[in-house]
Amino acid sequence: MPEKLDDKLVIAISSRALFNLDESHQVFQNQGLQAYSDYQVAREEDPLEPGEAFPLVHKLLRLNTLSGTGQQVEVVLLSRNSADTGLRVFNSIEHYGLAINRAAFCGGESPWRYINAFGCQLFLSSEAEDVRNALECGVAAATLVSGGRQETGNEQLRFAFDGDAVLFSDEAERVYKSEGLEAFTASEKAAARQPLAGGPFKPFLSALQRLQQAFPASEAPIRTALVTARSAPAHERVIRTLRAWNIRIDESIFLGGLDKTEFLRAYQADVFFDDQQTHCESAREHIATGHVPHGVANS
Known part of the structure; x- marks a missing residue:
């Protein structure tokens, strides 16, 4: 067979x-x-x-x-x-x-x-x-758009993901692009209990979680992080979405528009996935970076 x-x-x-x-x-x-x-x-x-x-x-x-x-x-x-x-x-x-x-x-x-x-x-x-x-x-x-081969020195395998248009659909990002930050924040607050649709990396994150579960929690050789430009109150919909999907992510970093690079370095990411070219360009010299050409930012 x-x-x-x-x-x-x-x-x-x-x-x-x-x-x-x-x-x-x-x-x-x-x-x-x-x-x-x-x-x-x-x-x-x-x-x-x-x-x-x-x-x-x-x-x-x-x-x-x-x-x-x-x-x-x-x-x-x-x-x-x-x-x-x-x-x-x-x-x-x-x-x-x-x-x-x-x-x-x-x-x-x-x-x-x-x-x-x-x-x-x-x-x-x-x-x-x-x-x-x-x-x-x-x-x-x-x-892959990295400026060079990166070594973290950490034996644990660490993945970092952007949220909108990567783990999640770009529905919220479309509101931000067309109507601005204030409208985005109001929309996400109003829809806080409505789970976001999945983005292109949702199945991969789910597969990673299944692999993590093959190891004791204290010895898991894989760690995952959400690194997003979102901030409160737009954080709640993200948390409730992951809960609705029954997917656990180890770390969630809500940056409120701050540059992601130093946070990715502190997390010691082995690879970072983002749909925004500007975020990828900022991170690529320090972190192995994958541009995800998906969603409204890449239309």
Whole structure:
């Protein structure tokens, strides 16, 4: 009987997110596909340098050794490389001892179309178009925009999420964009007991919680945080929404418009997801950051 991944947390990642392929990508852009292919084949025994998502992937795969209940996390490689040029990527995976066994090498085509076939709950890529397509397929996805590979020094895996248009729908953000802060605050106060609809990262947060529950609460190797520009009284609807979803989040930080970067650094986030380009630009030099091109801010 074919193996299924239904009971696992499945993360899809592009080769350019996992490894630093900037140099070879420059060869492709300047000299074309054949030169790129020759370049990769000639260097296929030379390990690639880790990329922006490497520390996150390393921590995700480490969860399998901690659970004691078998493999809980599967990381799948989705690449625009051909299998021929992708051999260097697989050799690099083996060099670093990453337990990544499944991949799709798409020979120049976009690999996003395989995310549902693999049962992925999250897709991380450096290609914004692929990320948008994944979001349209109902999968949480983000474009990695970090300024460089980040290491927190904390063994715990820490996720940070923006609220509106990421964990939640953009319904409240639309009010803010069209009518301003005062109307937004009044609307959220009036709807405080009406749960928000789910955003693109709600299923992923739910999957993370299921994984957290496989460990004793005091020993959970995953921690989650909501880092939002909201403030009181707009906080109540968020709290009641998470309660209605039966989803627990470990930390909730209501900033009232303050810059998020220092709070993300204090939290020691391994990755931060936000729909606003300005927030991503502010955080990217310090925190591995994923832009979520969803909602009214990205229309």
